[in-house]
Amino acid sequence: KAGVTQTPRYLIKTRGQQVTLSCSPISGHRSVSWYQQTPGQGLQFLFEYFSETQRNKGNFPGRFSGRQFSNSRSEMNVSTLELGDSALYLCASSGGSYNSPLHFGNGTRLTVT
Amino acid sequence: QQQVKQSPQSLIVQKGGISIINCAYENTAFDYFPWYQQFPGKGPALLIAIRPDVSEKKEGRFTISFNKSAKQFSLHIMDSQPGDSATYFCAASSVNTGFQKLVFGTGTRLLVSP
Numbered sequence: 435k436a437g438v439t440q441t442p443r444y445l446i447k448t449r450g451q452q453v454t455l456s457c458s459p460i461s462g463h464r465s466v467s468w469y470q471q472t473p474g475q476g477l478q479f480l481f482e483y484f485s486e487t488q489r490n491k492g493n494f495p496g497r498f499s500g501r502q503f504s505n506s507r508s509e510m511n512v513s514t515l516e517l518g519d520s521a522l523y524l525c526a527s528s529g530g531s532y533n534s535p536l537h538f539g540n541g542t543r544l545t546v547t
Numbered sequence: 548q549q550q551v552k553q554s555p556q557s558l559i560v561q562k563g564g565i566s567i568i569n570c571a572y573e574n575t576a577f578d579y580f581p582w583y584q585q586f587p588g589k590g591p592a593l594l595i596a597i598r599p600d601v602s603e604k605k606e607g608r609f610t611i612s613f614n615k616s617a618k619q620f621s622l623h624i625m626d627s628q629p630g631d632s633a634t635y636f637c638a639a640s641s642v643n644t645g646f647q648k649l650v651f652g653t654g655t656r657l658l659v660s661p
Contacts, residue, residue, distance in 0.1 A: 467647045477651035490648045538590030
């Protein structure tokens with residue numbers, strides 16, 4: 435079974451721009467979660483989508499948004515980029531029931547200059 | 548109350564030794580405690596997980612010990628190998644928010660010397 439695929443792997447953007455990251459979950463998984471990983475704050479939950487609906491949300495500003503398509507693929511968008519948004523963005527998929535474990539992709543490394 | 552505190556920050560263990568990483572939490576609503584292993588350039592991978600109804604769970608060389616009254620849990624890696632050198636994260640979540648919404652510890656960088 436193919437794992438979670440995230441594209442692109444690396445991205446360099448300028449402050450004020452916007453960016454879209456993509457995630458393809460494991461086949462059959464209906465839940466997609468997004469996490470931000472930074473050296474200072476560690477791994478922090480952004481949001482989770484299940485069957486195209488946002489089911490959970492973390493404590494991030496509204497500049498961070500996401501969506502999920504009918505094939506369970508998900509995108510995350512960050513608008514008006516700030517230097518502090520530089521991070522590794524990780525996508526994880528799961529079966530979707532409350533006790534389904536997360537399977538992470540290898541992330542998208544975003545650098546904001 | 549949402550924090551999970553992890554220690555130590557880094558750990559050096561000789562090959563064949565036991566690696567021990569500890570985590571503590573405050574939120575008594577947490578009822579799912581996974582451990583993740585992350586290698587450089589890769590995403591975290593689930594190692595082992597425990598629910599509060601058991602005090603210990605073992606999978607191969609990896610064991611989770613859970614102390615509900617102390618609100619602490621730990622990962623033991625027996626017969627540590629150089630290939631175990633990675634960063635380890637404990638995490639917690641609750642059935643109320645779903646196991647997808649994990650609160651992570653700050654990570655422990657483990658180095659197993661040959």
